[in-house]
Amino acid sequence: MTEAKLTMDAPFEHSLLDDAPKPRVGTPLDRIEGPLKVSGRARYAAEHFLPDMAYGVLVRAPFGSGTVTRLDADAARAMPGVIAVIDSDLLIRNGGDFGGSAAPPQGVRDVVYFGQPIALAVADSFEHARAAALAVRVDHEARPGIYDLEAALDRAEPPTDDIFGLFLIHTEQGDVETAIAQADTVIDEVWTTPSHSHAAMEPHAAVAEWDGQRLTLQASYQSPVVSRDQLATALGLDATQIRILSPYVGGGFGGKLGLMPEAAAAAIAARELGRPVKVVMARQTVFEATGRRPATHQRLRLGADSDGRLTAIAHETITDQLEGETFFEPAGIATHVLYAAPNRVVDHKVARVNKLLGVSMRAPGEAVGQLSLECAMDELAERLGIDPVELRLRNEPDRHPELDIPFSSRSLADCLRTGAERFGWSNRSVVPASRREGEWLIGHGMAASVRGNLFGPSQARVRIGADGRITIETEMTDIGTGTYTILAQIAADLLGVAMSDVDVRLGDTDLPTSAGSGGSWGATTAGSAVYAACLELRDLLADAAGVPVAEARFADGMLTARGQARTLGDLAGAGMAVDGSVAPGQSNGAFSQASYGAHFCEVRVNATTGETRVARWSSVLAAGRILNPKTATSQAIGGIVFGIGAALTEEQVHDSRSGKVVNRDLGEYHVPVHADIPDIDVLFLDERDHAANPLLAKGVGELGVCGAGAAVANAIYNATGVRIRDFPCTLDKLL
Numbered sequence: 123m124t125e126a127k128l129t130m131d132a133p134f135e136h137s138l139l140d141d142a143p144k145p146r147v148g149t150p151l152d153r154i155e156g157p158l159k160v161s162g163r164a165r166y167a168a169e170h171f172l173p174d175m176a177y178g179v180l181v182r183a184p185f186g187s188g189t190v191t192r193l194d195a196d197a198a199r200a201m202p203g204v205i206a207v208i209d210s211d212l213l214i215r216n217g218g219d220f221g222g223s224a225a226p227p228q229g230v231r232d233v234v235y236f237g238q239p240i241a242l243a244v245a246d247s248f249e250h251a252r253a254a255a256l257a258v259r260v261d262h263e264a265r266p267g268i269y270d271l272e273a274a275l276d277r278a279e280p281p282t283d284d285i286f287g288l289f290l291i292h293t294e295q296g297d298v299e300t301a302i303a304q305a306d307t308v309i310d311e312v313w314t315t316p317s318h319s320h321a322a323m324e325p326h327a328a329v330a331e332w333d334g335q336r337l338t339l340q341a342s343y344q345s346p347v348v349s350r351d352q353l354a355t356a357l358g359l360d361a362t363q364i365r366i367l368s369p370y371v372g373g374g375f376g377g378k379l380g381l382m383p384e385a386a387a388a389a390i391a392a393r394e395l396g397r398p399v400k401v402v403m404a405r406q407t408v409f410e411a412t413g414r415r416p417a418t419h420q421r422l423r424l425g426a427d428s429d430g431r432l433t434a435i436a437h438e439t440i441t442d443q444l445e446g447e448t449f450f451e452p453a454g455i456a457t458h459v460l461y462a463a464p465n466r467v468v469d470h471k472v473a474r475v476n477k478l479l480g481v482s483m484r485a486p487g488e489a490v491g492q493l494s495l496e497c498a499m500d501e502l503a504e505r506l507g508i509d510p511v512e513l514r515l516r517n518e519p520d521r522h523p524e525l526d527i528p529f530s531s532r533s534l535a536d537c538l539r540t541g542a543e544r545f546g547w548s549n550r551s552v553v554p555a556s557r558r559e560g561e562w563l564i565g566h567g568m569a570a571s572v573r574g575n576l577f578g579p580s581q582a583r584v585r586i587g588a589d590g591r592i593t594i595e596t597e598m599t600d601i602g603t604g605t606y607t608i609l610a611q612i613a614a615d616l617l618g619v620a621m622s623d624v625d626v627r628l629g630d631t632d633l634p635t636s637a638g639s640g641g642s643w644g645a646t647t648a649g650s651a652v653y654a655a656c657l658e659l660r661d662l663l664a665d666a667a668g669v670p671v672a673e674a675r676f677a678d679g680m681l682t683a684r685g686q687a688r689t690l691g692d693l694a695g696a697g698m699a700v701d702g703s704v705a706p707g708q709s710n711g712a713f714s715q716a717s718y719g720a721h722f723c724e725v726r727v728n729a730t731t732g733e734t735r736v737a738r739w740s741s742v743l744a745a746g747r748i749l750n751p752k753t754a755t756s757q758a759i760g761g762i763v764f765g766i767g768a769a770l771t772e773e774q775v776h777d778s779r780s781g782k783v784v785n786r787d788l789g790e791y792h793v794p795v796h797a798d799i800p801d802i803d804v805l806f807l808d809e810r811d812h813a814a815n816p817l818l819a820k821g822v823g824e825l826g827v828c829g830a831g832a833a834v835a836n837a838i839y840n841a842t843g844v845r846i847r848d849f850p851c852t853l854d855k856l857l
């Protein structure tokens with residue numbers, strides 16, 4: 123096997139993608155796996171049926187804090203079709219996130235949140251297992267719990283670990299207190315955001331089957347290798363003994379980044395019973411026993427001089443999490459980078475609560491942090507009498523304001539100007555509550571958007587068969603984001619073949635390891651690995667043709683050079699394969715890398731009912747080269763819809779007496795539906811990032827959600843004159 127390595131060392135002066143005679147990258151191609159999905163042939167985890175398979179249903183704690191003193195499963199075991207009731211400590215093993223260890227400190231009888239798995243009922247059918255799970259009797263001794271972040275604020279402490287060193291727990295520069303005291307204008311307010319649920323369409327599901335000492339798990343994970351390693355740790359196995367397959371994933375948003383209880387449950391039950399076991403979470407179980415975006419309490423202070431130049435930014439955030447868990451919501455992460463100001467503090471603290479595990483959710487940190495920062499900027503603009511777009515332009519930094527390193531690319535100013543133009547921002551009424559049509563108050567709002575561009579090691583194998591067909595293989599997943607299509611586009615352009623000549627295999631831990639789908643890095647990392655492999659394949663093909671690769675033209679399935687044209691299949695002989703791998707390099711510390719954007723929206727608020735409708739939307743985004751404008755636009759729209767949900771409806775409500783999730787289904791946890799969303803206009807600027815990677819692309823998936831909710835809240839203020847700082851902006855807060 124030939125290996126090809128690329129390290130992210132800037133600059134990437136030239137991308138071979140720009141040489142493609144008939145470029146597919148940059149064109150809005152349909153998803154290549156789309157027909158499989160719409161015809162039901164793409165098989166998701168729960169759709170695997172194995173001979174002799176048993177069904178498991180999790181038994182979960184009906185209290186929020188305490189000890190199980192007796193778990194009486196005698197009646198359950200005697201029920202029709204019941205095979206076993208398992209109460210292994212492994213059942214609660216839960217990796218949670220990239221940083222998670224899959225080894226929570228407590229045993230299965232020690233309950234730290236309402237709905238925590240405490241046993242697994244296994245039967246010959248799902249219905250029998252569910253009936254048995256309900257028949258398990260649980261006695262417990264209660265312990266006082268803490269179910270509310272606001273009640274736990276005074277216990278908040280710094281996080282125990284800065285996840286990968288990325289989140290910057292505490293940064294401090296200059297003298298914020300003096301600067302605030304001397305500022306002409308000061309904003310000093312508290313914003314709060316509730317727990318959110320990822321609410322992916324496909325519930326968590328796992329089908330486990332052991333073949334001797336090896337476990338095969340059909341599951342739904344964004345990063346199968348991460349989940350595999352966490353499961354191996356939990357079960358005391360070597361990673362090579364586990365294979366996880368996630369070829370299709372019906373959404374993740376962070377809720378499927380790390381191992382969740384269904385996978386460990388299926389694995390241990392299948393091992394114990396010597397037969398395949400399927401565990402599919404009901405929607406309520408997903409809401410109660412997987413993960414959530416932590417709630418936040420954010421004090422944000424801005425100081426500015428009379429010209430609207432920020433003199434101080436202080437963003438002090440408190441989020442909530444289970445005891446002993448390392449992940450924290452880095453709500454100040456965007457504040458490190460978005461605006462210039464000589465005096466600055468960004469701080470994160472965590473209060474320990476008895477609510478289900480806090481994990482990453484789409485744009486962890488930025489999504490909720492920009493709800494406060496971008497609303498605070500709106501308040502400051504109004505106080506100063508400066509247009510909010512102009513205020514942002516006046517505080518555009520030349521370099522990273524804390525780290526004093528250059529930006530790899532930053533088109534925020536362009537996004538703001540182009541967006542304002544496109545939306546017709548100058549037509550808005552500056553005076554709040556001054557536009558009305560019948561009973562509808564009309565308002566306009568905007569916000570900036572930023573999401574960090576991250577890079578992790580990733581590998582992909584690219585093969586050429588004797589028939590000239592190209593196969594791409596990587597453990598990377600497609601969680602609805604377009605990975606299958608994008609990787610095929612890159613290979614098609616670099617090797618000069620048709621899209622229909624490229625096969626893509628994803629989501630299998632036996633394939634070369636990727637960085638997985640998370641953090642908006644999936645397309646750029648896996649895509650760069652494919653790039654590295656194709657670069658080497660071009661060399662091998664040129665060698666086989668006996669021509670210098672610099673003179674070779676790759677098009678129409680042929681290599682043409684020096685008057686000769688040969689098919690790739692012919693040149694590949696019995697076949698060629700290259701393992702491409704990419705790793706972070708000097709680019710990843712030397713440059714501040716992020717995608718930027720600007721959102722503009724119109725809302726209509728009913729003067730009688732307080733109902734808010736989003737009526738019009740324009741976003742201008744810049745994320746380097748856009749590999750596929752169709753899938754990227756879908757990502758942006760999806761993110762914006764998430765942002766609208768965070769602004770208006772989404773709130774995981776925890777009963778203040780038990781932590782129980784009160785609204786644990788999609789009927790009660792309100793994500794926006796089609797009727798809630800207008801046409802969303804998204805424009806990507808034509809940007810190239812020559813420091814990020816050889817694709818010259820940056821992350822897209824989480825950019826849309828960042829700032830989107832703040833644009834809505836700012837528009838609500840413009841419509842009504844009411845500032846809501848306690849998200850979501852439900853109608854009761856407007857009346």
Ligand code: MOS
Nearest residue numbers: 376483484640641
């Ligand atoms: Mo994302 S929250 O890293 O899936």
